[in-house]
Amino acid sequence: MRKQVIKIDEEFIRLDNLLKFSGITATGGQAKFLIQSEKVKLNGEICNMRGKKIYKGDVVEFEDNTVEVN
Secondary structure, eight states: OEEEEEOOSSSEEEHHHHHHHTTSOSSHHHHHHHHHTTOEEETTEEOOOTTOEEETTOEEEETTEEEEEO
16 A cells, blocks of 8 residues: 655645646546546545545545545
């Protein structure tokens, strides 16, 4: 399992951008595909909205990757 803590300076980051920024996906298209395939979880629940706003304290999971936003 790979766990990362991503620090953001803004109020939020969009889910597709977080997947790219964390290195889980290389492109926005890959992020869109994973999210729409219902393979990404936000705070333990499947999230299929690629523009979902992710705030500090949120946890995003995909397979064996976990990203906590701080």
